[in-house]
Amino acid sequence: MRGYTTTILALLASAILVALGLTSFHEETARSRPVIPPFDLFWCAKNEDCALVDQIGCCSCSQAGAQAAVTKWDRDDLRRFLKSACRPRPVCVQLDLCRDDLEARCVHRRCVALPKDAESDAD
Numbered sequence: 331m332r333g334y335t336t337t338i339l340a341l342l343a344s345a346i347l348v349a350l351g352l353t354s355f356h357e358e359t360a361r362s363r364p365v366i367p368p369f370d371l372f373w374c375a376k377n378e379d380c381a382l383v384d385q386i387g388c389c390s391c392s393q394a395g396a397q398a399a400v401t402k403w404d405r406d407d408l409r410r411f412l413k414s415a416c417r418p419r420p421v422c423v424q425l426d427l428c429r430d431d432l433e434a435r436c437v438h439r440r441c442v443a444l445p446k447d448a449e450s451d452a453d
Contacts, residue, residue: 367411371404372441380434380441381405385412391429393422399434399441 367386374380381402389395400408432443 367400367408371400371408371411374401374436374439374441377434377436378402380436382432382434382443383408384428388412388416388420389422392424392426394425394427395422397428397432397443399443401441 379401380399382397382399383405384391384397385395386398386400386408387395391397431445431447433446434441435444436442437444
């Protein structure tokens with residue numbers, strides 16, 4: 331009987347510790363907000379309007395982030411937007427996800443990053 335009581339108390343203590351850990355985790359993650367760049371950074375009329383960038387979120391593609399295609403003249407606007415939107419600076423993983431086989435194209439009036447050999451319905 332004493333073994334059961336000890337086991338139940340140990341499980342209860344473990345459950346309490348897990349609940350406290352999850353509460354702390356929720357408090358930290360509830361403060362983070364998604365980084366959504368302004369949609370007008372992606373408008374285009376032709377392929378020449380688009381440029382490939384190595385960072386579309388808070389982490390660059392060399393730090394487990396993503397590459398994207400934006401309008402050439404809006405690259406600085408994107409950089410300024412990310413600088414203010416990514417405060418405090420997040421921890422990025424040192425994992426290189428940059429691809430050298432992508433190119434920026436205008437598809438249905440929106441800049442997109444596609445593999446160089448992919449066919450698209452460009453406008």
